Amino acid sequence: MEKLKIEGINKLKGEIKIPGDKSISHRAVMFGSLADGETNIENILLSEDTLRTIECFEEMGVKIDVDKTNNKARIIGSGIYGLKKPTKDLDCGNSGTTMRLLSGILAGQDFSSSLVGDASLSKRPMDRIIIPLTKMGGNIKGANDKYPPLHIYPSKEIRGIEYELPVASAQVKSAIILASIYSKSKSNIIEKKVTRDHTERMLKYFGEGQFIGKEIYVPGDISSAAFFIVGASIIKGSSIRIMDVNINPTRNGIIDVLREMGGNISIENVRNVNNEPMADIDVAYASLKGVNVDENLIGRLIDEIPILAVAAAFAEGTTIIRNAEELKYKETNRIKAMVNELKKMGADIDELPDGLIIHGKKELKPSIVDTYKDHRIAMALSIAALNVQGVSEIKNSECVNISFPSFYSNILDLFE
Numbered sequence: 228m229e230k231l232k233i234e235g236i237n238k239l240k241g242e243i244k245i246p247g248d249k250s251i252s253h254r255a256v257m258f259g260s261l262a263d264g265e266t267n268i269e270n271i272l273l274s275e276d277t278l279r280t281i282e283c284f285e286e287m288g289v290k291i292d293v294d295k296t297n298n299k300a301r302i303i304g305s306g307i308y309g310l311k312k313p314t315k316d317l318d319c320g321n322s323g324t325t326m327r328l329l330s331g332i333l334a335g336q337d338f339s340s341s342l343v344g345d346a347s348l349s350k351r352p353m354d355r356i357i358i359p360l361t362k363m364g365g366n367i368k369g370a371n372d373k374y375p376p377l378h379i380y381p382s383k384e385i386r387g388i389e390y391e392l393p394v395a396s397a398q399v400k401s402a403i404i405l406a407s408i409y410s411k412s413k414s415n416i417i418e419k420k421v422t423r424d425h426t427e428r429m430l431k432y433f434g435e436g437q438f439i440g441k442e443i444y445v446p447g448d449i450s451s452a453a454f455f456i457v458g459a460s461i462i463k464g465s466s467i468r469i470m471d472v473n474i475n476p477t478r479n480g481i482i483d484v485l486r487e488m489g490g491n492i493s494i495e496n497v498r499n500v501n502n503e504p505m506a507d508i509d510v511a512y513a514s515l516k517g518v519n520v521d522e523n524l525i526g527r528l529i530d531e532i533p534i535l536a537v538a539a540a541f542a543e544g545t546t547i548i549r550n551a552e553e554l555k556y557k558e559t560n561r562i563k564a565m566v567n568e569l570k571k572m573g574a575d576i577d578e579l580p581d582g583l584i585i586h587g588k589k590e591l592k593p594s595i596v597d598t599y600k601d602h603r604i605a606m607a608l609s610i611a612a613l614n615v616q617g618v619s620e621i622k623n624s625e626c627v628n629i630s631f632p633s634f635y636s637n638i639l640d641l642f643e
């Protein structure tokens with residue numbers, strides 16, 4: 228277990244480029260593997276989670292060259308029907324995206340496969356994909372019909388379905404879309420609440436029907452940028468630029484909320500890369516005010532709620548976050564984790580049945596905090612620690628490698 232000591236700092240200053248988007252990186256590997264021909268991915272995130280997806284496809288015979296120094300990957304696609312039966316269990320590690328999206332693809336194969344995960348993933352609900360994939364004709368068995376490991380057997384045929392998502396989840400939507408590649412009839416997926424649309428965008432980019440290998444540039448991950456956007460907003464005297472960040476409208480809710488709180492954020496140089504919008508983000512310190520977060524925004528900032536709680540803990544007044552029950556089913560129960568750990572730092576924060584209520588304070592105190600081995604909890608608490616006087620200790624800080632291996636070195640890039 229790595230215990231990291233973090234001391235409060237005066238300000239964050241300068242320009243950084245953060246790693247590629249995790250969701251887009253997973254999908255680029257999946258589509259590249261199913262395409263005919265060669266796919267070259269630049270600025271791909273090579274973290275614990277995305278490496279699990281890469282290894283799963285390698286295990287199914289896809290040739291993938293990874294260049295860790297330059298964050299590149301070259302994939303020789305096997306075509307939609309070219310995957311080979313794996314000789315061992317497919318290890319998804321901590322990654323819900325790997326397990327849920329891959330299940331959609333595997334449901335349409337003529338071989339059996341098993342998907343396993345680590346202790347955290349093994350407790351996360353998989354019935355949300357087992358149910359719709361079974362309705363499509365898939366043959367999937369989970370422990371107690373609900374949890375990993377998942378065993379997926381060949382089915383007679385995959386059929387399209389009409390399905391209204393019972394939980395707002397891009398992973399469920401994507402699993403259905405990917406299974407639909409193997410169905411002759413159309414699927415109609417209805418989502419009442421917005422979730423990220425990277426699968427739909429990439430499907431169009433690779434060409435619906437038959438996928439052709441492509442060149443892809445993965446824009447920076449707004450969920451990773453969010454730690455620095457909040458850091459610069461709450462640490463007095465800060466002023467930073469984050470280069471090349473994905474600002475997909477299904478993902479940028481954190482910017483809307485921080486602006487409503489009084490944040491000083493501007494979006495510059497908007498451009499398009501392989502069907503995704505990308506921009507540079509300028510952020511300067513601002514005195515934030517608490518807000519009642521619009522319930523319709525939750526899907527657009529679901530992964531940013533831990534760091535939003537940190538912003539709220541330092542804002543003037545009360546912030547209420549509701550309709551966020553899904554946080555209980557992430558890598559850890561993120562509602563409980565943020566309440567427990569921010570309380571240790573002296574924050575006035577309480578749990579609601581579906582969210583959080585936070586009364587902001589000018590100052591918090593240094594503390595020893597736990598990450599529950601959840602990358603986003605680790606990074607949110609680290610940013611909070613940067614804004615208190617004295618030395619805090621972050622337990623199990625190495626879990627940042629799940630999504631953002633350069634997180635701590637990127638912080639150092641912004642020290643003057």
Ligand code: S3P
Nearest residue numbers: 250324395396397398399529530
């Ligand atoms: C993801 C979807 C979201 C998100 C996760 C990545 C994706 O999960 O929290 O980090 O890449 O599709 P849900 O689909 O469970 O909301």
